[in-house]
Amino acid sequence: xxxxxxxxxxxxxxxxxxxxxxxxxxxxxxxxxxxxxxxxxxxxxxxxxxxxxxxxxxxxxxxxxxxxxxxxxxxxxxxxxxxxxxxxxxxxxxxxxxxx
Amino acid sequence: xxxxxxxxxxxxxxxxxxxxxxxxxxxxxxxxxxxxxxxxxxxxxxxxxxxxxxxxxxxxxxxxxxxxxxxxxxxxxxxxxxxxxxxxxxxxxxxxxxxxxxxxxxxxxxxxxxxxxxxxxxxxxxxxxxxxxxxxxxxxxxxxxxxxxxxxxxxxxxxxxxxxxxxxxxxxxxxxxxxxxxxxxxxxxxxxxxxxxxxxxxxxxxxxxxxxxxxxxxxxxxxxxxxxxxxxxxxxxxxxxxxxxxxxxxxxxxxxxxxxxxxxxxxxxxxxxxxxxxxxxxxxxxxxxxxxxxxxxxxxxxxxxxxxxxxxxxxxxxxxxxxxxxxxxxxxxxxxxxxxxxxxxxxxxxxxxxxxxxxxxxxxxxxxxxxxxxxxxxxxxxxxxxx
Numbered sequence: 001x002x003x004x005x006x007x008x009x010x011x012x013x014x015x016x017x018x019x020x021x022x023x024x025x026x027x028x029x030x031x032x033x034x035x036x037x038x039x040x041x042x043x044x045x046x047x048x049x050x051x052x053x054x055x056x057x058x059x060x061x062x063x064x065x066x067x068x069x070x071x072x073x074x075x076x077x078x079x080x081x082x083x084x085x086x087x088x089x090x091x092x093x094x095x096x097x098x099x100x
Numbered sequence: 101x102x103x104x105x106x107x108x109x110x111x112x113x114x115x116x117x118x119x120x121x122x123x124x125x126x127x128x129x130x131x132x133x134x135x136x137x138x139x140x141x142x143x144x145x146x147x148x149x150x151x152x153x154x155x156x157x158x159x160x161x162x163x164x165x166x167x168x169x170x171x172x173x174x175x176x177x178x179x180x181x182x183x184x185x186x187x188x189x190x191x192x193x194x195x196x197x198x199x200x201x202x203x204x205x206x207x208x209x210x211x212x213x214x215x216x217x218x219x220x221x222x223x224x225x226x227x228x229x230x231x232x233x234x235x236x237x238x239x240x241x242x243x244x245x246x247x248x249x250x251x252x253x254x255x256x257x258x259x260x261x262x263x264x265x266x267x268x269x270x271x272x273x274x275x276x277x278x279x280x281x282x283x284x285x286x287x288x289x290x291x292x293x294x295x296x297x298x299x300x301x302x303x304x305x306x307x308x309x310x311x312x313x314x315x316x317x318x319x320x321x322x323x324x325x326x327x328x329x330x331x332x333x334x335x336x337x338x339x340x341x342x343x344x345x346x347x348x349x350x351x352x353x354x355x356x357x358x359x360x361x362x363x364x365x366x367x368x369x370x371x372x373x374x375x376x377x378x379x380x381x382x383x384x385x386x387x388x389x390x391x392x393x394x395x396x397x398x399x400x401x402x403x404x405x406x407x408x409x410x411x412x413x414x415x416x417x418x419x420x421x422x423x424x425x426x427x428x429x430x431x432x433x434x435x436x437x438x439x440x441x442x443x444x445x446x447x448x449x450x451x452x453x454x455x456x457x458x459x460x461x462x463x464x465x466x467x468x469x470x471x472x473x474x475x476x477x478x479x480x481x482x483x484x485x486x487x
Contacts, residue, residue, distance in 0.1 A: 029450070032133075033132070033158075033450075033472070034344070037158065037159065037344050038344075040156065040177075041132060041157070042156050042158075042176075042177070044177070044198075045199055045217070046159065046176065047217070047247065047264070047293070071341060074310065076291075076293075076309055076342065076345070078341035078342055079341055082407075083407060
């Protein structure tokens, strides 16, 4: 576990920007409940697709960050830019990809 | 000796009296995070018990058996749980799909239908035993199944629902449960996301996420097909992002007016029934989610989607304008009126509480603690069609 975390730390510049504890907590709540209203509380999917790690592995971080920041036109996925800056969005993508 | 005997008799009669009770003033509060429900009484305004072990209850909804003793809870994870309100326990529980969105109970109370996202379709169960009676895959092209939304019960042992991915409305006739009959309407409009039924069971209206207006089906004349109402609504306005899908739960109607959340606009739409014309657009503080009429139809209460979800606004139907603005707490998810509307119960998810308001004075009467409360469902729903 530590090893994985450590190697992530090395390989990913994304984690370099650590968010304050309180903001992390807010984002986790947002993910669970507000993203969860479309993607399911456990993120297994709802109106929106599953956001489980296994289902996101093949998609690049940049692509996912872009989807979250700007939404997807013509679909129900809204843009979250007004509420999440890029670092926060990257942090969320990491969280999603590393959840077990 | 005689006294002891008397005393014991008294004691017994007290106990049996305490055991006898009705369920007409009971209800459930869904607690999302521990995936639990609280059984509450609207008379004593207290929580009577707590039931856990119900799976993923994000987006859970509830219908009641016609004797109002049992509640059927539809969970996001495909769980269907039957709760005994008198024994405070789970009577039966099954996992019937991978991902579900809601359900309904048939006119005769014998069938429970569940609408599923994954695998897309409707499953019908015995309300008694929860055994499977009919399985209706929402197949609209080879190997393609749609997510099913807006499932309601309708007169004549029917269920009506919409296919989000296929732009269809289906009528499922279960007069003979072993031989389900299906009538399909296609090209009803893009991405129906939810629907509602008029209280008399005549009109089914689906909201369209990716199209203008609403899809209307007159169940008295299904041969006339699905018609688009308000086709020009919102055409020229830029669509605002929707952070939570509105719910078309219940028919917020007062007289011949009907109130519907706009989608992509921060407005409640007032529509005249029969002509289906837009009478007024009432601005509200955010994307409306629930637009619910007090049972007497004098007021319409509106909550909003993220990020405006701390607000609750009350429209006075007399002059079609917002009369009151309340801020019950963080993330106001749902409200439910007592059967005759003197009180409304409101859930504030991120404040972990449920608030009870007097709908006349708008005064807060009481707060009950609840863990991440979402939906609130009273047993008076047992006798209403289309919920």
